Amino acid sequence: MLTGPNGAGKTNLLEALSLLVPGRGLRRARLTEISRRIASDDPDHVRPWAVAARLEAGEGAFEIGTGLDADGAASGDAARRTVRIDGETARGQSALADRVAALWLTPDMQRLFTDGSSGRRRFLDRLVYAFDPAHAGRISAYERANRERARLLRDAAEARRAADPAWATALEDTMAERGVAIAAARNELLRRLNPACAAGIGPFPAAGLAIDGTVESWLDDAPAVEVEDRFRAALASSRAADGAAGGAVTGPHRSDLAVTHLGRGLPAAQCSTGEQKAVLVSIVLANARLRAADTGSVPLLLLDEIAAHLDGARREALFAEIRALGAQAWMTGTDVALFAPLGNDAAYFTIEDARIVGASIETGTMLQGAFS
Amino acid sequence: MPGTEIERLIQLLARLPGLGPRSARRAALHLIKRRESLLQPLAEALSAAAEAIRVCPVCGNLDVTAPCAICTDERRDPGLICVVEEVADLWALERTAAFAGRYHVLGGTLSALDGRGPEDLNIDTLAGRAADPAVTEIILATSATVEGQTTGHYVAERLAACGVTVTRLAHGVPVGGELDYLDDGTISAALKARRSI
Ligand SMILES: [Zn+2]
Numbered sequence: 048m049l050t051g052p053n054g055a056g057k058t059n060l061l062e063a064l065s066l067l068v069p070g071r072g073l074r075r076a077r078l079t080e081i082s083r084r085i086a087s088d089d090p091d092h093v094r095p096w097a098v099a100a101r102l103e104a105g106e107g108a109f110e111i112g113t114g115l116d117a118d119g120a121a122s123g124d125a126a127r128r129t130v131r132i133d134g135e136t137a138r139g140q141s142a143l144a145d146r147v148a149a150l151w152l153t154p155d156m157q158r159l160f161t162d163g164s165s166g167r168r169r170f171l172d173r174l175v176y177a178f179d180p181a182h183a184g185r186i187s188a189y190e191r192a193n194r195e196r197a198r199l200l201r202d203a204a205e206a207r208r209a210a211d212p213a214w215a216t217a218l219e220d221t222m223a224e225r226g227v228a229i230a231a232a233r234n235e236l237l238r239r240l241n242p243a244c245a246a247g248i249g250p251f252p253a254a255g256l257a258i259d260g261t262v263e264s265w266l267d268d269a270p271a272v273e274v275e276d277r278f279r280a281a282l283a284s285s286r287a288a289d290g291a292a293g294g295a296v297t298g299p300h301r302s303d304l305a306v307t308h309l310g311r312g313l314p315a316a317q318c319s320t321g322e323q324k325a326v327l328v329s330i331v332l333a334n335a336r337l338r339a340a341d342t343g344s345v346p347l348l349l350l351d352e353i354a355a356h357l358d359g360a361r362r363e364a365l366f367a368e369i370r371a372l373g374a375q376a377w378m379t380g381t382d383v384a385l386f387a388p389l390g391n392d393a394a395y396f397t398i399e400d401a402r403i404v405g406a407s408i409e410t411g412t413m414l415q416g417a418f419s
Numbered sequence: 420m421p422g423t424e425i426e427r428l429i430q431l432l433a434r435l436p437g438l439g440p441r442s443a444r445r446a447a448l449h450l451i452k453r454r455e456s457l458l459q460p461l462a463e464a465l466s467a468a469a470e471a472i473r474v475c476p477v478c479g480n481l482d483v484t485a486p487c488a489i490c491t492d493e494r495r496d497p498g499l500i501c502v503v504e505e506v507a508d509l510w511a512l513e514r515t516a517a518f519a520g521r522y523h524v525l526g527g528t529l530s531a532l533d534g535r536g537p538e539d540l541n542i543d544t545l546a547g548r549a550a551d552p553a554v555t556e557i558i559l560a561t562s563a564t565v566e567g568q569t570t571g572h573y574v575a576e577r578l579a580a581c582g583v584t585v586t587r588l589a590h591g592v593p594v595g596g597e598l599d600y601l602d603d604g605t606i607s608a609a610l611k612a613r614r615s616i
Contacts, residue, residue, distance in 0.1 A: 117439030191565045198531035211537065214529060217572035221565055 048386050048395045049379045056401030057379035059084075061151065061349045063098045064377060066113055066128075068149045068176060069140040069183035070169075073349060078115040078126050095120045102147060104344055109133050109146065141184035148177040148338060150331050151349035152324075157356070160316040160323050164303040171258070171304045172229075174330070175236045177338045177346050182232050189225040192218045193294050196282075200290030215286060222298065223279040227271050229299045230262040243333040245309060249364035251329035252322065253309040260302025306330070324356045332368050339372055348376040354385040363388045425451070477548070479524030479541050481506050489521055496520045498555040500548060502574060504528055504562060512560065520558075523548065528566035529573055540570070542577060549581040560588045 049057045058074075062081075065073040076084075082093045097114030112131040119126030130137040132146065150173060159166050175182045196218040203210035237256050247253035258264075265274045281297055282289070289295045306315040308326055315326050331348070339345045348369065354362050366389050369376045380386060386393065397405035425447060433443035450458040474480075475487035482488055489495060499520025503509050509522050525540045549557055557578060561567040575585045 117441070118437065121439060188565045192569070195531045195565070195569070202531060213573050213576035214531075214537065214569070216576065217529075217569040220572055221568055 048383070048389065048393045049377065049398055050381065050383045050386075050395065051398035053381060055398045057398050058153075058351055059401060060398070061153075061351055061377055061379060064100070064347060064349055065149060065151055066098050067100055067102075067111055067143060067147045067347070068173075069143050069187075070173075073151045073153055073351070077124065078119065078128060079124055082115060082120065093120045093123060104146065111143065111146070113140075113143070139184065139187075141180070141187070144176050144180035144183045148344070148346035149349060150174070150177065150334060150346050151351065152327055152331060152353055153351040154356075156327060157320055157324055159327065160306060160314075160318075164301075167304040167306075168300075168302060171233060171236075174240065174334050175232050177334060178236060178239075178341065179232050182229070185225045185228050185232070189222060189229060189298075190300065192221040192225070193298070193300060196222065197289065197294045200286055201293065204287075204290045210286060210290070216283065219279055219282040222282060222295065223275045226262055226278055226299050227266070227275045230260060230266055230274075230302070231271055233258055233260075233299070233302070234263055234266055240330075240334060240337060243337050244330055246333075247310075248329055248332050248336075248368055250360050251325050251332065251364065252311075254315070254326050254329050254333075255307040255309050256330070257305045257307075258302055259305050260299055261297050262299050263302055321356065321358075325361060328353070328357070328361075328365060332365075332372075335372055335374060339374075345372050345374040348374050350376060350378045352380060353378055354380050355382070366392075477544075478522045479506070479526055479544075480509055480522060494519075497553055499558065500545075500554060500556070501558045501560050502545065502571075503560050504567060504570070508560065508562075520556075525561070525570065525574075528561065528564070528570040530566050537573065537577075542574060545574065546577055546581065549578050549583045554583055556584045556586060558586050558588060 049060060051057055062072050062074050062076070071077070079093050082096055085096055086092065086094050093115075095115050095117050097112055097116075099110070099112045101108060101110050110131075110133050112134075113128055115126055116129045119129060128140055130140055130142055132142060137143075156166070156170070159170060172182060172186060196215060199210050199214060199218065237258060241256055244254040244256060262274065262278055265277060269277070278298070282295060285296060294300070306326060307313065308315050308318050308322060311318060311322070315323055318326070335346050335348065353365070357365065362385065366386075370392060378386070383395065386395075393407075395405075395407040396403050428450070429440070429443045429447045432438055432446050433440050435443075438446065450461065471483045472481055473483065473485040473487075475482060475485055475490055477486045477490045480487040480489060484491070496519055499518075500523050501512065501518055501520055502523045502525060503512065504525055504527060506524055509524055512518050512522075523541065523545045525542065525545070527535055527540055529535060529537065529540065545557075548554060559571040559574060561571040561574075571587060575587075578585050
């Protein structure tokens with residue numbers, strides 16, 4: 048439990064933890080943005096930064112260090128996040144997915160069902176990471192190939208010539224191969240997650256998940272190799288349109304996640320804000336349960352300002368479920384009284400000016416490093 | 420405030436991969452303190468290297484002779500050409516001593532985002548070499564990154580017209596793995612298990 052006034056830096060700590068898995072973390076911040084936030088007195092100077100964590104999982108303890116190193120800080124926005132596991136530099140962020148899973152809910156996600164599809168797609172893919180560590184690598188390769196191809200097609204259009212066909216074909220091959228793997232992994236997740244979500248968890252609503260995506264739907268009636276050829280052919284025939292659109296008009300990067308509140312029989316977007324939040328909690332808990340049953344390890348749960356938007360019964364049910372899962376959950380809140388049902392089962396840290404100023408247990412010192 | 424010569428040395432060192440401004444200052448001081456034993460020999464080695472090193476006009480390797488020692492080595496099979504991205508990859512393969520053919524260094528990967536097209540890589544010279552009937556197999560050893568795979572695919576497409584057999588290194592290699600970072604055993608295994616494309 049991290050408590051403290053608004054702006055004290057509670058979410059910064061959750062953000063640091065969210066960087067232990069691939070991606071841009073729970074604020075979707077660029078690496079240089081994080082530098083600027085740390086050193087706000089000198090915004091033009093991009094400073095290196097790092098998150099260091101010691102984790103314990105089934106196979107024992109290990110250490111993760113990740114951040115922007117000196118070379119990265121010098122290269123500015125082109126920098127890639129450095130990842131070290133037990134001191135060894137990993138070849139990419141995907142290595143993190145082999146070791147750690149984390150799921151988060153933030154106040155911003157209240158609009159997940161009503162905002163554009165990209166947030167829902169990322170949410171869906173994070174649910175997949177917890178079961179399929181290779182998913183993160185596939186997505187970054189697919190997105191890279193899509194961006195490369197968009198540039199290739201745009202450059203050709205600007206020069207009023209056709210794009211080099213061998214080059215475009217090479218990129219489309221990568222997109223088809225990875226794109227179909229992404230779609231198949233999403234379908235597989237839903238096949239397994241839907242029964243768990245349909246059951247509902249205590250007072251949290253039962254939910255039904257479906258993917259609205261072209262490639263995902265092709266997989267319903269054809270084997271993956273055939274879908275790959277079909278997607279490859281679709282890409283090859285839509286080069287002009289894709290060039291004009293700045294990216295492929297069809298593909299798993301355009302898919303959407305459709306969520307239904309089963310009790311009400313309504314799309315989640317049409318439910319009240321409170322119910323939408325409860326549906327999200329329901330999906331995250333079902334996913335954590337499924338992973339625990341599957342791998343024996345529970346994802347880290349990062350729950351930002353979660354208690355404020357749940358009623359008393361749901362708060363207690365959430366805490367009970369976290370206990371039952373044996374999950375390590377990091378929760379923030381301004382009002383410590385809302386967490387009273389946790390009693391002595393939780394460690395409480397008070398945060399002010401981005402520092403821990405009070406802790407209910409001695410191990411609080413383990414957190415000091417995260418801020419210094 | 421360091422003098423101009425020292426400042427210049429630090430600035431140049433800071434451009435080396437892996438050295439930030441702080442480590443560049445440390446390296447500069449280290450060199451200056453060892454003027455006789457390190458700084459002067461290094462200066463001479465750098466100047467001799469700048470003078471003597473040539474890019475092989477056949478394969479793109481770096482050597483003091485042109486063509487390079489590998490291209491002129493009679494014991495190496497002229498029928499096998501292994502295509503790599505960078506000279507560092509050629510060195511990595513040579514360390515394993517598992518490959519007895521010759522090389523072709525592309526000089527990078529295709530990247531539309533970075534403005535590197537086929538004309539910026541040594542692809543035309545490779546097509547020229549592949550057209551020689553003495554060449555029986557071209558092995559693509561580009562990395563498993565998106566750019567490496569795209570480049571390998573592109574090269575295979577361009578070589579299709581030559582009728583030469585094109586194979587790909589079986590990457591028992593994580594995605595994003597590049598040859599220079601792999602251990603020798605992994606590379607020789609990947610070389611043995613190459614497959615036709
Ligand atoms: Zn040569």
